[in-house]
Amino acid sequence: MSEKVIITGGSGRLGRAVVQGFATAGHEVISLDRELPEDPVSGVDYQIIDLMDAGTTHAEFKKISPQAVVSLAAMAVPFMAPEEVLLKTNTTIAHNVTSAAVEAGATRVILASSPSIMGYGSPGGWVPEKLPLDESQTPRPWHAYGLSKYVAEQIAAMFAAKMGPEGQVKFASFRPCFVIAQEEWSGAPTQQGHTVLERLKDPKLSAPALFNYVDARDVADFLLLLLQRFDRVENGSVFFVGAKDALATRPLAEIIPQIYPELATLSSTLTGDSPAFSIDKARRVIGWEPQRSWRSELQAKL
Ligand SMILES: NC(=O)c1ccc[n+]([C@@H]2O[C@H](COP(=O)([O-])OP(=O)(O)OC[C@H]3O[C@@H](n4cnc5c(N)ncnc54)[C@H](O)[C@@H]3O)[C@@H](O)[C@H]2O)c1
Secondary structure, eight states, X not given: OOOEXXXXXXXXXXXXXXXXXXXXXXXXXXXXXXXXXXSOOTTOEEEEXXXXXXXXXXXXXXXXXXXXXXXXXXXXXXXXXXXXXXXXXXHHHHHXXXXXXXXXXXXXXXXXXXXXXXXXXXXXOOOOSSSSBOTTSOOOOOSHHHHHHHHHHHHHHHHHHHHOXXXXXXXXXXXXXXXXXXXXXXTOOOTTSSOHHHHHHOHHHHGGGTTOOEEHHHHHHHHHHHHHTGGGSOTTEEEEEOOSSOSSSSOHHHHHHHHOGGXXXXXTTOOTTOOSBOOHHHHHHHOOOOOOOHHHHOOSOO
């Protein structure tokens, strides 16, 4: 069924694939971003907006009157701005978009969070309750980016609580693993500047993200399915969205202890190509399965 969907951040690394996926699926897509994309998708309505401005955001959402909203706009990298700027920007955008979506009559709202809210890489040390990480574990963010994404999840949960379980509007957040856009499989730099091949060859490059990754097109497929199957989702839920394997050439049970000795016991279950992030909830609740792996997509030879 074709719907009118606002996608915020539609010009970004992930947004471009989500806009493409939704347009291909037949939805009427309105992308709201501060910038236009280099390569616009035909048929998509691209609007320039600063989502930090509550008045403009509410007015634009009312004008569009979307049925659903997927919000990706954010400062997407830890420490890319002073901590107070990052915190303020991402939480303000999350609140402006969610409240504007509700006021404009949208029935489903999805916010982008991040796996980094779990707290790995903290200079203060980090040992999780268990590995692989799943949605039952308590986030322990250690930087403003992680905190801002944790707050974004809580904003979705706050609106869900306000509506109650039978409310007319449904909310969810998702934590995409390290996003690989399609062109990055053939050598374009990833978000951190390295190529995928370099990340695979040098485990130290992928270790800060605990070897997680996901193809941007698989995220688009997840979001399309979530919109369709919201009736199966507890209001305010959170999902990890990652590849079915780790971005590593050896089992994490071997690599992780070499880099993080304190995780040796917990990582011993991560044998074969198992990732450190569980996507079982997304599989179980909405029946999503990622279709792409570095093993099938990488163009260069290892
Ligand atoms: N890329 C990843 O690996 C990754 C991992 C985890 C979570 N995420 C989250 O997914 C989302 C998308 O990430 P991305 O990699 O595509 O980021 P990106 O930086 O490529 O895209 C973000 C987009 O948001 C827009 N934007 C920022 N501030 C805005 C504002 N005030 N008003 C309007 N638009 C604004 C930017 O112009 C940009 O196009 C973000 O919320 C990010 O935190 C990304």
